[in-house]
Amino acid sequence: MTDADSQTTPPADDTSGTASAAPETAVPDTADADSSGDAAAERPAIDPEVRAHLEAVVSAAVDIAREAAVAVGETSVGEHLDAVVEGECTVSHHFSADLPGYRGWVWCVVLATCPTDDADSDPVVTVSEVALLPGDDALTAPEWVPWAERLAPGDLGPGDTLAAPPEDPRLVPNQVDADELESTGLLDEATDTHLALGLGRRRVLSREGRDEAAERWYTGDHGPDSEMASATRFSCGTCGFYLPLAGALRVAFGVCANRYAADGHVVSAEYGCGAHSDAVAPSGEGSPAYDAYDDGAIEVVAPHAVATDSRH
Ligand code: SF4
Numbered sequence: 001m002t003d004a005d006s007q008t009t010p011p012a013d014d015t016s017g018t019a020s021a022a023p024e025t026a027v028p029d030t031a032d033a034d035s036s037g038d039a040a041a042e043r044p045a046i047d048p049e050v051r052a053h054l055e056a057v058v059s060a061a062v063d064i065a066r067e068a069a070v071a072v073g074e075t076s077v078g079e080h081l082d083a084v085v086e087g088e089c090t091v092s093h094h095f096s097a098d099l100p101g102y103r104g105w106v107w108c109v110v111l112a113t114c115p116t117d118d119a120d121s122d123p124v125v126t127v128s129e130v131a132l133l134p135g136d137d138a139l140t141a142p143e144w145v146p147w148a149e150r151l152a153p154g155d156l157g158p159g160d161t162l163a164a165p166p167e168d169p170r171l172v173p174n175q176v177d178a179d180e181l182e183s184t185g186l187l188d189e190a191t192d193t194h195l196a197l198g199l200g201r202r203r204v205l206s207r208e209g210r211d212e213a214a215e216r217w218y219t220g221d222h223g224p225d226s227e228m229a230s231a232t233r234f235s236c237g238t239c240g241f242y243l244p245l246a247g248a249l250r251v252a253f254g255v256c257a258n259r260y261a262a263d264g265h266v267v268s269a270e271y272g273c274g275a276h277s278d279a280v281a282p283s284g285e286g287s288p289a290y291d292a293y294d295d296g297a298i299e300v301v302a303p304h305a306v307a308t309d310s311r312h
Contacts, residue, residue, distance in 0.1 A: 050115050051088060054123050058091040058111045059083040061125045065093035065109035068127045073097065073107050081106060089113050090128070097132060104138030107131075170209030173202065210248060217253055217266050224270035232276070237269035240277030244269075 046054075062080050069077045078096030086092050095107040110128040134140045148165075156162050164171055205213075217223065229235075236242045241258035244250050245266070252269055256262035261275040 046088060046115055054089045054113050054115065055085050055091060057123050058089065058113050058125055059085070061091075061111055062093060064125055064127065065111055066095065068109045068130050069093075069095050069107040072130045073099075073132070077107050086110065089115075094133075094135075099132075102132065102138070104135045105132055106135045108133045164203075168209075170206055170212060171203040172206040174204045214249060214252065218268050222256075222262050222265050222267040222271045224268055224272075226271065228273050229268075229271045232272045232274050234274070234276035234279060235270055235272040236267045236276075238276075238278070239272070241275070242267070242269070 062083070065083075066077065066080065073095075076097050076099045078098050081094040081096060084092045084094070090110060090112045093109045093111065095109070097105045097107050099105065108129075108131050110130075111125050112128050113123040113125050116123070151162075219225065221228075223229070224235075236254060236256065239256075239258075241256055241261065242254045243257055244254040253266050254269060256265055256267045258275050258277075261273045262271070
């Protein structure tokens with residue numbers, strides 16, 4: 001063996017490493033240099049034969065890995081599953097974990113070593129880390145999604161606060177809704193009045209916010225493609241119960257004011273239902289007050305039997 005192949009003997013108490021135990025021995029003189037990427041790049045490469053030997057030694061150090069795992073996981077540490085070379089002279093040992101609620105998880109113990117100058121010594125194996133990790137078939141939590149992205153329509157409850165973000169694309173800073181007023185021809189007058197008095201809203205619907213709402217309403221339950229609208233020849237745009245919206249969406253949407261229909265909902269002018277104000281009631285007297293009398297269900301009683309019963 002060359003000087004580069006020389007190794008040291010591990011101390012007897014070095015096999016008791018745990019998750020919190022940092023390696024105390026076998027740190028090469030280049031350890032400080034390893035702390036920076038530049039220094040690591042300048043570190044001389046380990047001879048491939050030496051490296052293979054060191055990794056074989058660390059892979060065989062199952063007892064050291066098990067002792068470290070038991071120090072953390074106690075009786076939950078099961079059989080040794082495998083040893084995976086993670087990097088230069090670093091190997092992860094995996095043990096099955098028998099823990100309630102952690103089906104498929106494994107104890108992972110990372111062991112490491114390094115070459116030394118002592119040709120007569122065995123390499124020192126140290127414990128770098130002990131962790132409980134999910135295996136291939138482990139039950140794990142779904143990927144984290146920020147609450148703002150998880151929020152869904154209908155989640156808002158009484159007393160809840162749901163602030164629109166400062167950069168919400170559905171809103172733009174303005175005192176008045178120019179699109180809405182432009183459609184009514186009141187833009188200049190209203191803008192002047194509101195700005196002069198410092199009134200109005202801090203933000204109004206952006207064009208994007210307006211388009212999003214129109215798309216939702218048109219393709220939703222009260223749009224022209226809904227089951228209700230498809231089953232009638234009437235449309236809301238010609239119905240007496242239809243209250244058109246004000247502003248830019250007036251031409252396409254309104255609110256239904258029929259308590260027996262889509263009362264209070266925004267409906268498309270192309271939506272419709274059978275409660276349209278022009279709907280004509282079907283001819284006839286309506287529903288019968290009583291079920292039809294079925295004379296085929298009468299019980300036939302023999303005259304003799306009636307006479308016999310009458311003597312009592
Ligand atoms: S009653 Fe029917 S047709 Fe009339 S506005 Fe309401 S949903 Fe539309």
